[in-house]
Amino acid sequence: MPLTIANLLKPEQIAHVPNGSLGSPFHERTSPLNFNQAWEEWNGFLAANYYRDEHLEYFSTRNTCGVLDVSPMNKYRFKGPDAEAMLNRMVTRDVTKHPVNTVQYNIWCTDAGRIIDDGTIFRLSQDEFMLTCAEPNMDWFQLAKVGFDHVDITDMSHELAALAIQGPTSCALLKAMGFKGIENAKPFDIVKFPYLDGEIMISRTGFTGDLGYELWIDPKNAIALWDDVFSTGKIFGVQPLGLESLEKARLEAGFLSPYVDFHPALHTMDKGNDHSPFEMALSWIVNFNKGHFTGRAALLKEKQAGKHRRLLKLDIEGNKAAESAILYRDAACQKQIGYVTSAMWSPVVKANIALGLVEGKYADGPIYAEVYHQKELRWIRKVCKCTKKTKPFWAPARAKQTPPADT
Amino acid sequence: MNNKHYDAIIIGGGHNGLACAGYLAKAGKKVLVLEAAEQLGGLGATREFAPGFKASVAHTLPQLTNKLVNDLQLRKHGFELAANSLATVALSPAGQHITIANGEVQGASAADAESYQAYKRLLGRFADTMDATWHKTPPVMTDGGFKDASTLGMFGLKVRSLGKTDMREFMRMIFLPAQDMMDEFFETPLLKAALSWDYNVGNKLAPRSPNNAVLNQLLKMSGDMSGNGELPLPKGGVGGLINALAKSAKAYGAEIRTGSPVASVIVQDMQATGVSLENGESISANHIISNTDPKTSFFKLLGVQHLDVEFTQRINRLRMNGLVSKVHLALNAEPKFTGLNKANGRIIIAPTMQYIENAFDQAKYKGLGEDLALEVIVPSLHDNSLAEAGKHVVSIQVQYTPYDIAGGWDAHRSTLLENVIKTLEQYAPDIRSQIVASELLTPVDLEQQFRVTGGHWHHGEFAIDAWWMNRPAYGASQYKSPVAGFYNCGAGSHPGGGIMGAAGANAANYILKEEK
Numbered sequence: 001m002p003l004t005i006a007n008l009l010k011p012e013q014i015a016h017v018p019n020g021s022l023g024s025p026f027h028e029r030t031s032p033l034n035f036n037q038a039w040e041e042w043n044g045f046l047a048a049n050y051y052r053d054e055h056l057e058y059f060s061t062r063n064t065c066g067v068l069d070v071s072p073m074n075k076y077r078f079k080g081p082d083a084e085a086m087l088n089r090m091v092t093r094d095v096t097k098h099p100v101n102t103v104q105y106n107i108w109c110t111d112a113g114r115i116i117d118d119g120t121i122f123r124l125s126q127d128e129f130m131l132t133c134a135e136p137n138m139d140w141f142q143l144a145k146v147g148f149d150h151v152d153i154t155d156m157s158h159e160l161a162a163l164a165i166q167g168p169t170s171c172a173l174l175k176a177m178g179f180k181g182i183e184n185a186k187p188f189d190i191v192k193f194p195y196l197d198g199e200i201m202i203s204r205t206g207f208t209g210d211l212g213y214e215l216w217i218d219p220k221n222a223i224a225l226w227d228d229v230f231s232t233g234k235i236f237g238v239q240p241l242g243l244e245s246l247e248k249a250r251l252e253a254g255f256l257s258p259y260v261d262f263h264p265a266l267h268t269m270d271k272g273n274d275h276s277p278f279e280m281a282l283s284w285i286v287n288f289n290k291g292h293f294t295g296r297a298a299l300l301k302e303k304q305a306g307k308h309r310r311l312l313k314l315d316i317e318g319n320k321a322a323e324s325a326i327l328y329r330d331a332a333c334q335k336q337i338g339y340v341t342s343a344m345w346s347p348v349v350k351a352n353i354a355l356g357l358v359e360g361k362y363a364d365g366p367i368y369a370e371v372y373h374q375k376e377l378r379w380i381r382k383v384c385k386c387t388k389k390t391k392p393f394w395a396p397a398r399a400k401q402t403p404p405a406d407t
Numbered sequence: 408m409n410n411k412h413y414d415a416i417i418i419g420g421g422h423n424g425l426a427c428a429g430y431l432a433k434a435g436k437k438v439l440v441l442e443a444a445e446q447l448g449g450l451g452a453t454r455e456f457a458p459g460f461k462a463s464v465a466h467t468l469p470q471l472t473n474k475l476v477n478d479l480q481l482r483k484h485g486f487e488l489a490a491n492s493l494a495t496v497a498l499s500p501a502g503q504h505i506t507i508a509n510g511e512v513q514g515a516s517a518a519d520a521e522s523y524q525a526y527k528r529l530l531g532r533f534a535d536t537m538d539a540t541w542h543k544t545p546p547v548m549t550d551g552g553f554k555d556a557s558t559l560g561m562f563g564l565k566v567r568s569l570g571k572t573d574m575r576e577f578m579r580m581i582f583l584p585a586q587d588m589m590d591e592f593f594e595t596p597l598l599k600a601a602l603s604w605d606y607n608v609g610n611k612l613a614p615r616s617p618n619n620a621v622l623n624q625l626l627k628m629s630g631d632m633s634g635n636g637e638l639p640l641p642k643g644g645v646g647g648l649i650n651a652l653a654k655s656a657k658a659y660g661a662e663i664r665t666g667s668p669v670a671s672v673i674v675q676d677m678q679a680t681g682v683s684l685e686n687g688e689s690i691s692a693n694h695i696i697s698n699t700d701p702k703t704s705f706f707k708l709l710g711v712q713h714l715d716v717e718f719t720q721r722i723n724r725l726r727m728n729g730l731v732s733k734v735h736l737a738l739n740a741e742p743k744f745t746g747l748n749k750a751n752g753r754i755i756i757a758p759t760m761q762y763i764e765n766a767f768d769q770a771k772y773k774g775l776g777e778d779l780a781l782e783v784i785v786p787s788l789h790d791n792s793l794a795e796a797g798k799h800v801v802s803i804q805v806q807y808t809p810y811d812i813a814g815g816w817d818a819h820r821s822t823l824l825e826n827v828i829k830t831l832e833q834y835a836p837d838i839r840s841q842i843v844a845s846e847l848l849t850p851v852d853l854e855q856q857f858r859v860t861g862g863h864w865h866h867g868e869f870a871i872d873a874w875w876m877n878r879p880a881y882g883a884s885q886y887k888s889p890v891a892g893f894y895n896c897g898a899g900s901h902p903g904g905g906i907m908g909a910a911g912a913n914a915a916n917y918i919l920k921e922e923k
Contacts, residue, residue: 089712146723147711148712292677292713294715
């Protein structure tokens with residue numbers, strides 16, 4: 001055992017101020033690894049901000065593989081003969097065409113066509129779905145259920161422990177763990193294996209934009225799974241991930257984060273501070289051909305008017321992250337046209353990237369970001385030209401290959 | 408699919424459905440009315456409840472207008488009144504009854520008789536003000552057009568034209584509980600109880616309930632068959648009006664089919680295109696117009712899969728639990744009430760507002776009071792078509808009898824009927840021995856027999872939050888619905904319940920204007 005401070009201290013000696021949050025099913029393993037006890041609260045659970053070094057953790061998702069405890073994710077079960085119809089009327093994609101044993105990214109909107117939240121729907125059988133999302137949504141699901149008598153919605157968040165294993169060696173690691181044929185799972189496929197004394201569900205999904213999988217298991221087997229992953233994973237460069245590295249990876253992949261890139265409609269007070277799917281560049285999952293769904297009329301109107309704001313992927317001059325930057329039409333910063341929602345220097349893309357929300361009529365013209373950064377306390381202002389990108393910043397071929405190459 | 412195609416199919420042959428059919432057919436539209444029951448009229452149907460004895464659940468027509476009667480030529484088709492206006496009689500246990508007739512109060516204090524004139528004047532002015540709203544499509548508040556702004560403006564102007572003093576009173580009083588109104592004007596408890604009746608009946612309201620009791624009272628003053636606030640009695644029960652409406656609609660070319668329950672509305676490409684009957688038959692039309700209550704319309708007939716989540720919830724939370732039961736008694740002789748020459752008025756049995764409130768308090772907690780507040784009419788004293796000569800029908804509204812009574816209605820039916828008869832006996836001691844048959848219709852019976860959710864007379868509470876642009880709910884308040892081709896024309900739509908026909912007429916006008 002290497003001699004480190006973490007190894008010299010017993011877990012109970014590590015300063016920990018109880019804050020009412022629960023440990024996840026993996027806490028027994030994640031807590032001793034969390035060098036600074038750097039936690040944040042996520043749906044009532046402790047979630048690691050980082051374990052030791054967020055940069056190192058981030059690089060594992062791009063070079064080896066990182067393991068993120070996503071157990072705090074909200075998980076809901078929709079079961080019954082009306083489950084398909086109920087979900088289909090709630091979300092913007094066509095659930096009637098969602099194949100069993102696959103996952104689809106989806107969003108649900110208010111009557112006014114404003115995004116409430118996004119999440120992934122797992123179709124487990126003809127009449128059973130699991131929906132996962134970052135924020136609690138039971139209140140909306142109960143409303144959306146009104147009038148559908150034959151569907152039961154349960155919050156199953158505590159019934160499943162979950163690990164996201166993300167990065168180029170993730171498939172190789174799972175194979176080494178004995179999940180035979182996992183390499184044949186296509187992106188968004190769900191496969192199940194007998195595991196320990198029960199079953200494990202593996203979906204080829206994730207929030208990093210790289211090759212990756214998510215493992216879903218009975219919490220009682222969580223520790224055993226963790227140990228299996230980390231003992232088998234040593235030669236695959238496995239590394240625990242905190243939320244800060246995830247935030248970087250997801251931005252490179254072009255994924256959205258609630259309360260960062262969009263403000264959930266049900267928690268928005270002022271008109272115009274919430275967002276439509278078109279504003280969030282999600283028109284690809286708004287299906288006007290599937291029949292009625294909540295928000296359809298409002299969304300059709302918005303689409304036809306075409307005046308909505310647009311979330312753009314921006315490659316920004318220089319290397320200073322354009323955090324909180326205001327966006328302008330001109331280098332003189334005369335006409336304000338929007339703002340940056342997320343920004344970072346991307347080590348893997350070697351670019352200064354950001355997502356920016358821009359007024360519709362300026363989205364096709366030039367865009368400049370007013371960037372502030374500090375040098376030994378001295379503030380420096382820079383106006384940087386932005387280049388629009390249409391593809392995700394980070395989209396390696398392996399993320400879509402089946403089977404993925406062993407790295 | 409039936410090879411016949413209609414301009415409009417109306418689901419439900421109650422008075423609003425028939426009025427809507429009449430107006431549409433008169434404008435040249437090809438109309439089909441589908442009634443689930445074997446008999447037209449719903450809560451307005453005159454039925455034989457015992458051999459030789461007839462009654463309709465609704466019994467008077469304070470809200471009917473001459474405009475509707477004339478527009479649809481209802482007199483030509485047999486509509487007539489049995490009595491121009493019934494006096495309202497407040498029965499006193501001691502025989503000191505109070506009568507309100509011909510705009511005068513008799514039997515109360517001199518001060519009350521005088522106050523009644525001021526009260527009548529003010530309410531009459533308020534009722535005229537509200538008249539600007541009842542017979543028009545309600546405005547919408549956001550993204551409305553010129554028409555909406557003008558409807559809103561006209562109402563504002565009407566309120567303003569009350570003059571400073573009356574306008575202030577209007578704005579103050581419109582939200583008052585009945586009891587506050589009564590206490591402001593009157594001193595005699597019996598008079599207060601009787602005059603508070605129309606403020607509350609049919610809704611989940613009692614004299615002390617806040618929320619727009621005054622608005623209710625004004626709706627009940629919307630008719631003009633025999634003047635503002637008067638109480639006309641139709642010949643042949645309300646069924647007499649129903650028959651005339653049906654004949655009129657048919658004469659204009661509408662088809663009417665009874666015994667034809669609709670199973671669902673057919674929606675194709677997000678457009679209502681027809682109906683499926685319970686017998687499997689499908690019929691197509693450009694406009695599908697539901698005269699059923701909003702919950703039946705949107706949940707059972709249309710299906711929520713065609714609606715947005717928040718709109719669905721607005722319909723879902725409509726307050727639809729009825730509180731009024733109906734009792735029909737068949738008598739072998741004329742009923743005699745102590746101290747009353749002839750029981751030919753509308754009799755209110757409620758000695759005080761407290762008495763009414765007590766009955767309501769029980770109902771609030773799903774119980775049943777022993778002392779019940781009653782509105783009693785003996786229509787056969789004015790109309791020989793309801794019973795054989797010398798025999799009589801007593802038509803009684805009973806407050807308050809909760810739809811969701813604890814333990815279910817089967818456990819309470821006989822108690823309720825007995826309590827009603829016991830209450831009547833205190834004022835008409837011989838009545839029990841005169842009864843040859845009786846019918847009790849609890850809110851649950853009304854729901855089952857007349858297909859109205861919760862057995863609610865008005866297809867949902869009539870209240871500020873369910874009024875005008877919010878009736879039945881925002882997004883469906885202009886007779887149209889979020890689904891193209893699907894409309895509502897029943898009491899759940901503006902202006903609301905009561906035998907008025909305005910919702911049906913307004914819906915027809917809206918559809919005709921929309922086509923232009």
